[in-house]
Amino acid sequence: MPQLLLKHPRSYALAVLLGLAPVPLALAAPAAAAPARAQAVQIRNFAFVPAILVVAPGTTVTWTNADEDPHSVVATNKAFRSSALDGGDKFSFTFTTPGAFQYFCSLHPHMVGKIIVKAP
Amino acid sequence: MTNDRLDRRGFLQCAGWTGAGALFVMSGGVAGSIGLDSAVAAPARPGRVKPFTFLQISDSHVGFDKAANPDARGTFVETIAKIRALPDKPDFILHTGDITHLSKDAEFADADDIVREAGIPVFHVPGEHDALDEGGGKAYLARYGKGTQGAGWYSFDHGGAHFIALNNVFNLRPGGLAHLGDEQIAWLKRDVAGLSSSTPIVVFAHIPLWTAYAEWGWGTDDSAAALALLRRFGSVTVLNGHVHRVLQKVEGNIAFHSARSTAYPQPAPGTAPSPGPLKVPAEQLRSVLGIRTATLVPGRDRIALIDTPLA
Numbered sequence: 001m002p003q004l005l006l007k008h009p010r011s012y013a014l015a016v017l018l019g020l021a022p023v024p025l026a027l028a029a030p031a032a033a034a035p036a037r038a039q040a041v042q043i044r045n046f047a048f049v050p051a052i053l054v055v056a057p058g059t060t061v062t063w064t065n066a067d068e069d070p071h072s073v074v075a076t077n078k079a080f081r082s083s084a085l086d087g088g089d090k091f092s093f094t095f096t097t098p099g100a101f102q103y104f105c106s107l108h109p110h111m112v113g114k115i116i117v118k119a120p
Numbered sequence: 121m122t123n124d125r126l127d128r129r130g131f132l133q134c135a136g137w138t139g140a141g142a143l144f145v146m147s148g149g150v151a152g153s154i155g156l157d158s159a160v161a162a163p164a165r166p167g168r169v170k171p172f173t174f175l176q177i178s179d180s181h182v183g184f185d186k187a188a189n190p191d192a193r194g195t196f197v198e199t200i201a202k203i204r205a206l207p208d209k210p211d212f213i214l215h216t217g218d219i220t221h222l223s224k225d226a227e228f229a230d231a232d233d234i235v236r237e238a239g240i241p242v243f244h245v246p247g248e249h250d251a252l253d254e255g256g257g258k259a260y261l262a263r264y265g266k267g268t269q270g271a272g273w274y275s276f277d278h279g280g281a282h283f284i285a286l287n288n289v290f291n292l293r294p295g296g297l298a299h300l301g302d303e304q305i306a307w308l309k310r311d312v313a314g315l316s317s318s319t320p321i322v323v324f325a326h327i328p329l330w331t332a333y334a335e336w337g338w339g340t341d342d343s344a345a346a347l348a349l350l351r352r353f354g355s356v357t358v359l360n361g362h363v364h365r366v367l368q369k370v371e372g373n374i375a376f377h378s379a380r381s382t383a384y385p386q387p388a389p390g391t392a393p394s395p396g397p398l399k400v401p402a403e404q405l406r407s408v409l410g411i412r413t414a415t416l417v418p419g420r421d422r423i424a425l426i427d428t429p430l431a
Contacts, residue, residue: 045393045394045396046336046393046394046396068187068396069396069397072252074294083252084222086222103294107249107252107292109294109295109297110295110334110335110337112294112295
């Protein structure tokens with residue numbers, strides 16, 4: 001559950017201190033967050049797949065570049081921006097606020113995608 | 121606005137000239153040589169068009185090591201070795217971008233070391249792979265931007281022809297093609313304003329200035345505004361890289377030519393799911409990489425171009 005570890009380092013440290021496994025993390029920070037979710041976008045053949053992804057608030061989206069060419073993931077509204085992702089590289093961003101986030105590849109701007117964040 | 125142009129000093133600086141020898145000049149059809157110091161000090165003199173040859177190389181992608189060419193550095197070294205061995209030394213080289221694969225300092229430094237072996241001046245424009253640093257191109261400009269305008273555009277005169285280097289890869293915008301921007305187009309207008317329409321024009325930029333294939337982003341969204349400024353000239357040659365293959369198109373007095381890469385080929389437009397690196401059998405690789413030789417002959421509207429495979 002790497003996303004949990006990144007998102008709640010202090011909670012995790014507390015959990016470790018208390019000798020708890022990561023599973024009871026919710027107990028350590030019961031009101032802190034929506035349930036952790038993870039979703040993936042593949043970058044393949046110069047396209048984001050899926051091009052449109054609907055996620056719940058609190059979801060961490062991980063892009064993986066499956067091409068030989070580098071790509072990037074850049075929000076049109078500058079909410080997030082990856083560095084150049086070479087083949088096999090990944091980039092993650094956690095979406096907390098509802099809304100529609102358009103993004104594109106700054107190397108190949110014809111590559112566009114959208115993350116729609118809304119409560120289930 | 122001649123002050124916008126590189127003077128001779130700028131020419132030599134931009135070219136990264138490091139040779140200590142003499143510089144040959146043609147004046148009134150008489151060849152002479154002057155010391156480099158006096159060449160730098162001398163004001164640029166408008167000359168008549170005279171025959172000369174330059175080269176175009178492109179898309180060296182130093183740092184690329186994937187299946188399509190596990191040693192892109194090696195094929196770039198081979199390219200420069202071929203240039204160095206040419207019996208008739210060309211006047212200079214234009215490198216039309218994607219010098220590096222990932223804009224790393226080590227890749228830029230490596231590429232510089234390799235290209236210096238050619239022993240002739242090299243003029244650069246950036247490709248989108250040269251703008252992947254945190255600063256979105258600052259690393260490129262720190263190395264190649266001295267004496268240039270805006271985001272690295274510039275021009276110079278050589279042999280009676282006017283060369284214009286454009287940058288259409290910085291600040292690319294979502295959903296479309298490459299982009300020059302109003303500031304660069306305004307500079308271009310001033311740059312060519314004082315030129316006679318009989319001056320041969322050579323424009324070089326990374327991404328095509330005509331729409332070679334929109335679905336793959338092979339075009340420049342505001343190129344029409346730039347080309348409109350060049351239509352009055354009798355001979356305009358536009359050289360680009362990016363597509364890793366020889367493509368050409370003629371539109372009135374403007375001829376567009378894209379060049380091969382020295383690193384790896386890409387598919388023909390629409391023949392593959394994406395424009396990514398195309399793997400060919402290893403023994404065929406060098407037949408799809410190459411060098412372009414350009415010869416400018418007075419009285420001919422078209423520059424003579426010869427695309428030579430690496431092997």
